[in-house]
Amino acid sequence: MPPRIMNVSTLERPIPDAGDAIRHDWARDEIEDLYRLPLLDLVWRAHGVHRAFQDPHDIQHAGLLSIKTGGCPEDCAYCPQSAHHKEVRIDRDGLMAVDAVLEMAERAKNDGASRFCMGAAWRQVRDGQAFDDVLAMVRGVRALDMEACVTLGMLDENQAHRLAEAGLTAYNHNLDTGPEYYPSIVTTRTYQDRLETLKHARAAGLELCCGGIIGMGESIADRAAMLQVLANMNPHPESVPINVLVPVDGTPLENAPPVHPLDLVRMIATARIVTPASRVRLSAGRRDLSPEAQAFCFMAGANSIFHGDSLLTTANAQRDSDAALMCMIGPQD
Template identity: 70%
Template sequence: MADKIRHDWSVDQIVALHDLPLLDLVGRANATHRAHHDPDRVQKASLLSIKTGGCPENCAYCPQSAHHREVDLTRDRLMDPNKVIAMAGRARLAGADRFCMGAAWRQVRDGAEFDAVIRMVRGVRDLGMEACVTLGMLKPHQAQRLAEAGLTAYNHNLDTSPEFYDKIITTRTYQDRLDTLATVRAYGIELCCGGIIGMGESTRDRASMLQVLAHMQPHPESVPINALVPVAGTPLEHQPRIDPLELVRMVATARIVMPTSTVRLSAGRASLNREAQILCLVAGANSIFYGDTLLTTPNAGIGEDADLLAALAARPAERICEPA
């Protein structure tokens, strides 16, 4: 029997799910997935860094932090909106139906740069694509402007559990993140909110993060599950890569506790072989990021993804809106 939508999961219950025998866990997750989604449909999303580097936050995993001076990364100013919209058009032709734009900011500031982001959002929507941005913290009037521009979703990840959070970030509180998510939700924008595994956290930390997400009403429409990509010059550069089956377990657990959400197989996918990626899709992932780079870290190649989706005989998601 498929899992029902719940908002009362305990951490212990989620840990128990996560630690089920793997075939039992994947079987239950697949049944849940089939009850709420077409298992043959996989959404392709494209992700672009529209402003790279120089972020004042000190996230231990992130090469864009200004605190990590040894990282080999070129800082770039905000891209021209016309160039961004043209790149979105190329992504659409390559099969993507969601275009995500990330700026390495701590928070949104009013002015010419935010005006440019609004133009980008409108331009992407005019192409008939879903538009998602990740811009850091924002105020109510800024969320309202994004909503009026037609923004589909706002990405603002929790990253990890409340208990492990200060081991990874100290320049922004967990409550800051929750407040931003509440602001976004208040203006009718979908939430894209997940986290990263492989940063040294425990299974209980992973379950605690999922509990925070699953207690939201409604659940986030989009839940990215990322595996850490260690980057030279960051505090986590020597962190070992996770076993691919840990990612499978996290995807499956997320699918069970948030049955209707789109679970996105995100960073770290480039290190997975085809079979591990397919197992994640069987376990409930129904979106991949499509393109050679995720902000500043490598992603699976477009050709490899085409082969993967062809092997699955997967069809694209059916949420593309008509161009305005």
């Protein structure tokens, strides 16, 4: 029996149940119509889907570490690690030692993280000692009984299989934005390049962590277009990070206007509806959100945060404020 299409124009039909809500045939205008619903109606729908597929009280904490910083040959307009952005002040560091990375992973676990994510500012994975070290990092994180995720740029089929053999849980490779707007943000690789890397990771049996960024000058239609690509993957990415641009001086997007928190809520709610079984990760930009805005994001379907002082190279919410937030939204004595 084909899945039932949700009526986005009224609230007369009930939220689909777990048996018929997952789809892989979303039309772009259908997703855009969802995004444009009255906000409380949209969040009501998203929260119902969230409860049908997720434990609403389960918010995963993940650690994130830049294991190789700066000097990336890509020209991503948002990224301070690009070698193209000469005015950005950033310390360039080579690949960290395996022991140092595992020490940070253990610290993250002690702080409550169940997932540890490692990012290297590479255009693509190259076989050799550096990749061998990353494989050792993955094995070490898994030995700590944590999920392991890496983002290393493009990779081929063999490299994806080697990561899987090392025990990697998920490969992160974000789409950033919709396919039509993508050339305005990145010119050094194509959208198809990104999709090929995701295909290699999936073929190796890895989970996918794939989302994007809002606030880069894209339209609502572009946001819907990105979600359409994700929602029509079969299976959906297990993890969908939703990032808000953090403008960095010296990058082409340094003067981008701020994103209103309620636009983020809309994006999270729409992502929750179209990828109901995925973890929707409240990612970059969270430091600038009030506790109330973050709670609204959780209500809309977000169920993961990154903790720690930084997200690769930009500031993140402080551990103490995260602990206070979790207490505020949890059961009260």
